[in-house]
Amino acid sequence: xxxxxxxxxxxxxxxxxTAAFHLLRGGLDVAVIEAAGRVGGAIRTLREGGWTFExxxxxxxxxxxxxxxxxxxxGLEERKLAASTSAKKRFLWQGDRLLPLPSGPGxxxxxxxxxxxAKLRLLRExxxxxxxxxxxxxxxxxxxRRLGQAFLDYAVGPFVSGVYAGDPERLSVRxxxxxxxxxxxxxxxxxxxxxxxxKGAGSGFGPGGGMISLDGGLEELPRWLAEVVEQVxxxxxxxxxxIDGRGFAVETAQETLRTRxxxxxxxxxALAEILAAASEGRSRAFAEIPYAPVVVASYGCRRAxxxxxxxxxxxLAPRKESLRLLGGLFPSTLYxxxxxxxxxxxxxxxxxxxxxxxxDLDDALHAALLADLDRALERELPGLHLAGSFLGGVSVxxxxxxxxxxxxxxxxxxxxxxx
Numbered sequence: 003x004x005x006x007x008x009x010x011x012x013x014x015x016x017x018x019x020t021a022a023f024h025l026l027r028g029g030l031d032v033a034v035i036e037a038a039g040r041v042g043g044a045i046r047t048l049r050e051g052g053w054t055f056e057x058x059x060x061x062x063x064x065x066x067x068x069x070x071x072x073x074x075x076x077g078l079e080e081r082k083l084a085a086s087t088s089a090k091k092r093f094l095w096q097g098d099r100l101l102p103l104p105s106g107p108g109x110x111x112x113x114x115x116x117x118x119x120a121k122l123r124l125l126r127e128x129x130x131x132x133x134x135x136x137x138x139x140x141x142x143x144x145x146x147r148r149l150g151q152a153f154l155d156y157a158v159g160p161f162v163s164g165v166y167a168g169d170p171e172r173l174s175v176r177x178x179x180x181x182x183x184x185x186x187x188x189x190x191x192x193x194x195x196x197x198x199x200x201k202g203a204g205s206g207f208g209p210g211g212g213m214i215s216l217d218g219g220l221e222e223l224p225r226w227l228a229e230v231v232e233q234v235x236x237x238x239x240x241x242x243x244x245i246d247g248r249g250f251a252v253e254t255a256q257e258t259l260r261t262r263x264x265x266x267x268x269x270x271x272a273l274a275e276i277l278a279a280a281s282e283g284r285s286r287a288f289a290e291i292p293y294a295p296v297v298v299a300s301y302g303c304r305r306a307x308x309x310x311x312x313x314x315x316x317x318l319a320p321r322k323e324s325l326r327l328l329g330g331l332f333p334s335t336l337y338x339x340x341x342x343x344x345x346x347x348x349x350x351x352x353x354x355x356x357x358x359x360x361x362d363l364d365d366a367l368h369a370a371l372l373a374d375l376d377r378a379l380e381r382e383l384p385g386l387h388l389a390g391s392f393l394g395g396v397s398v399x400x401x402x403x404x405x406x407x408x409x410x411x412x413x414x415x416x417x418x419x420x421x
Contacts, residue, residue, distance in 0.1 A: 010261035012240045015043025017389040017405040018267030019227040024409035037239035041228045047219030052342035055300040065211035066399040068406035085213035085336045091314035095325045120152035128193050141170040160318035164329045167294035167354030267389040301348045321356050
C-alpha cells in the first residue's frame with residue numbers, strides 16, 4: 003500500500019462507491035473506508051426463500067445520464083431489469099379503498115378523487131400571477147395559490163410525503179421541486195409551462211427515464227462496485243481528519259491514513275463529527291441538518307388472500323385519510339422473481355415529517371445553504387470534497403450523477419497537475 007494515496011473516500015454508500023469507481027477508472031489510486039460492516043448504505047436487499055425484498059429504494063430511474071453510464075461501465079447491463087408496464091399505473095388511498103390516479107384529461111374529468119369545484123378551479127390556473135419577486139414559498143403555499151387545497155391534499159401532498167418523507171408546508175418549492183418552480187418563473191404558470199414544454203423536448207413535469215432494478219436486487223450495484231474498486235474496507239470508522247502537509251491525515255481507530263484528497267460521502271451527522279477539529283464552525287452547521295427516517299415493512303402474501311389485483315406501481319396515502327402510512331409499493335408486480343409462485347410482495351412505508359407521532363423529526367435546512375457550505379469548505383480545506391444525499395438530491399440517480407460529476411472534477415484537476 004502506498005504511504006500516501008491520491009484519494010481516500012470515506013463512506014461506501016452509492017455516492018462514495020460511484021466516485022471511487024470513476025476515480026479508479028481515471029487512473030488515480032483510490033481507497034474506500036466504511037464504518038458499517040457492509041457496503042451500500044441505504045441500498046439493502048434481503049433475499050430468502052424465493053423472496054426478494056428491498057429495505058431501501060425499490061427502483062432506480064434512468065433519469066440522469068450518469069445512471070446508465072455507471073451500469074454500462076460496471077458491466078451490469080445484462081443484469082438490468084426494466085419495470086413492468088404496469089408501473090405506469092398509480093393509486094391513491096381514499097375512503098378506505100385504492101383509486102387509480104388520473105392518467106390523462108379524460109380520466110381526470112371522471113375521477114372521484116377531486117370534487118367538481120377543484121376541477122373547475124383548475125381552469126383559473128393560467129390567469130394566476132407569479133409569486134412576488136424574491137418570495138420564498140413552500141410547496142404547500144405554491145399549490146394552494148395555483149391549484150387549490152384539494153390538489154394539495156390528494157395529489158401534491160401525498161407525492162411530497164412519499165418521495166421526500168417531507169412536509170409540503172416546510173419544503174421550499176424553489177429547491178425541492180425546481181422544475182415545477184421553473185414553469186411559473188419562465189412561463190407564468192403550470193399549464194402554460196407544460197404546453198410550452200410539449201412544443202419542445204419533454205413535458206417538464208416528470209423526471210423521465212425508464213424505471214429499472216437488477217435481477218438480484220439493487221444491492222448488487224454497490225456490491226459490484228466495491229469488488230471492482232477492491233480497496234474497500236468495512237468496519238473502519240473515520241474519527242476525524244487534519245491537514246498534513248499537502249494532503250490530509252485521516253484518523254481511524256486502527257491507524258492513520260494519509261491521502262492527497264478526501265471525499266466525505268457520509269450522512270450529515272457523521273460529517274459534522276469528522277469535521278469537528280478541521281472546521282468547527284462548518285461542523286456545527288452540518289450537525290443541524292435533519293433526516294426524515296421512514297419505517298419500511300415488507301409483506302409476503304398468498305395471491306389468493308389479496309383481493310386487489312396490484313396492477314400498478316403502488317399507492318400513496320394522503321394524511322387526511324384513515325390509513326397511517328405514507329404509501330406502499332407492489333414489488334412483485336414491478337419485477338420478476340420478487341415472490342415465490344402463487345404469492346405477492348408488498349412494501350409499506352410509514353413515518354416521515356408528516357407523522358411525528360411515529361418518528362420525532364427536526365426541521366430541514368435550505369438547499370442553498372448546503373451549497374454555500376460545500377463551496378466554503380472546499381475553499382477553506384482545498385482537497386476536501388463532499389458527496390451524499392443531503393447535497394444536490396435525495397434520489398439514487400441524483401447521488402450517482404453528483405458523485406460522477408465530483409469524480410470528473412477531481413480527475414480534471416489531476417490532469418492539470420493540481421492533485
